[in-house]
Amino acid sequence: MTSDIPTPEESAPSSTPPHAENTGSFTEATDVFEAMSPHDDHARIDRSEVIAHGVKVLSTWCIRILIIAATAFATWYLLKQVWRGILPVILALIVCTVLWPPTIWMRRKGIPSGFAALISILASFGFFGFLIWIIAPDVGRQSQTLYFQAFEGIQKIQLWLQGPPLSLDSEELNDRINAAAGWFQSKSGTIAGEIFSGLGVATSVLVTLGVVLVLTFFFLKDGEKFLPWVRGIVGKRAGWHLTELLARSWITLCGFVRAQALVSLVDAVAIGGGLLLLGVPMALALAVLTFIAGFIPIVGAFVAGTLAVLVALVSLGLTKAVITLIIVLAVQQLEGNVLSPILQSRAMNLHPVVVLVSVTLGGSLFGIVGAFLAVPTAAMIAVLFRYLQDMTALRAGEKTADDIKFVTRAGSITGKFGEQKNQELIAAKLKSHYKQSSPPPRDAEPQPEDEHAVVLQSLKAKISDLTHLFHKP
Template sequence: MGLFRRSAREVQLTSRDVELTATRAPWSLWADSFGSLAIRAVQIIVVVGLAAAIFFAIHSVTVVTIPLVIALIFASAFAPAMGWIRRHGVPSLLATVVTLLVIVVLLGGVSWLIVWAVRDQWDDLYSQAEAGVQELLAWVNTLPFAPTSDQIDDWLSTAGDFVTSSQFGSGALAGVSVVANFVTGLVLMVVILFFFLKDGPWMWEFLLRPFRGRQYDRGRRIGDKTVSVLGAYVRGTATVALVDAIGILIGLLILQVPLAIPLAVLVFLLAFIPIVGATLAGILAALVALVANGWVNALFVVGVVVLVNQLEGNFLQPFLMGRSMKLHAFVILVALTVGTVLGGLVGAVLAVPITATVWGIIQVWDGPNTPPRWARSKPRESAID
């Protein structure tokens, strides 16, 4: 009898365990390693979708977002000047107006210098380029696979038809639209820059009002680090670019290459695209020298560009940019590629400073010099003999 009761009790307990297991079964699917992987995959999908939605929203209003980012960069670059002027008792409005006028005069001066130099030497360069093209065509005609005169006439006729076609007209209208968007963005950038220079710190404090305690301190660190990294990057890059432009300008003037001043200004502007910009500037300068003065002169121009870039990369840039740009060359190349694909030329210019800013924010996430746990460097273990 006791044995029968014990068996009945065991059967009852077993059925109860089965019911509990069946009740927990749906939840237990997420408790093992594969369930954890599925949860992590869902989280990644949500984060990627949110990032894609944010990027789509930003890309839809580039007329606003690009001037906003450029204005932030300029304001960060001139933040020390604004602080120095204010500390000397100058009213905030007057300091802002003076700084903004300096920025506008610098940008306008660079644009005027390019236009003046091109107009002053355009006729000579055009005649030299025409002669160079004629020499190139004469050399091509000596090749065994050279095109015939009928083929060249057909190509010229096709080009003329395209110029007079409606497709070319629609392209011209699109170009007018691009110019209108550029002017709109420029005006908007100046207006935003005025308010960033005048009320930037107070605007950031307003955005931090909902936060308290550690979150507020983190927001303050993020703001300070953003201004510090962007400002140091722009000032360091501008100094390096100016030295490059002056060095290449001296070389072009000695070699009597036409459009030396516009090419030097172009070197200055392209220097804001790391790694790739110097190469593009050197190629353009060599092409102008090749068309105008021949291949020997072009080789000397290449030598001047390589020499200046080596001096800048090995001595000047590490000294000026060592603290503001702590990015590996591979990271810079990836950032340039992604920025160019997503935003074209503007994306290539803004990709590296934005990447440097993001990395700077990570470095102060948990403290003044304390990154989050996942980004902290691990101490190297001593080698075991």
């Protein structure tokens, strides 16, 4: 029979406070929650550290982009200040892309470089003179006929104005002609000023062409001597990079000129053929003008097309003029939106959209010259970025020197150097990873890497010895 009297142990007061039971249950719940958690606290990183690292990387890249943008703006501003001096150099380089093949061929045949350059320039003048000699007689024969046809066309316009629906009488028509003449007389001072301004511009153009001619001669004569001079200024290693980069840019520029010449030839053949089928006078002269004007963006095609339509209107009437206009517009739209972007993108390895956008931006910023130089400029920038990508891929180990097509011996040297840098980076990374993953034991002798590490280790050893002495019994 059990007694209801409590034992001493049961009747003794408990040493545990009443809230301890709750604390123990909370601790047990925490342990269960941590056991159920799939991640270890030691393997976690605080979210603030992750966000801070992301903001740090973003701010670093923003600063870099701002520096690049400021540099680009400063470069653009400087180019605008010295544009008149740079433009002849660029035009001379473009002319050299056409004259360089015959020049180098003559030099390989034993002709001195100066004579080869002079012969190439004179031959180009002779070619254009031959074209003028072919076209001039045709233009001379038919110009008088066009004059009489234009006079008859003006008389027809006067008769049409005097008839319905306008029904203008001769006196009213003469009054309007006299009013137009009076307006021209009142604006004669402004017109004369613009003419003299135009003469100044023409003089500047002639001076620029003369400078282009002289620069073309020296570029053809001593072109290959400029690269050693550049290497001597910037140093051997940077000179190797510049040699490869300039050689690639030269090949790209040659491709642009050939593509533009092919596009202009297609325009000339298509429009000239249409004019011949319609029987338009001076079809050959207009075709040659179309070919030459094809090298001048926007304005060249407009002037050549307008002249062809006017000649057709004066000589053949309104119907044939409308047909000529349709032919010119169709050919120009096909050339500007399809043929030119495709050929230039293939020659310079650019997407057609890049070609169209570059022409639009160049024309809006720098006018006709900007539209003409926009595509080769975009191609040069693309060459620079591709070269930087190749060098980055080499140092990252994504490519080898044999995977990249270099165009110069200097480029091959930079490729081998890039492979060497990749091996050095990999070795340094492996060494750092090995040191972090396997720290040396305490008893192992330290391997100092510099004098400061040696001094620190010796001081630590002396302090350790003194500590042992003081702790001895």
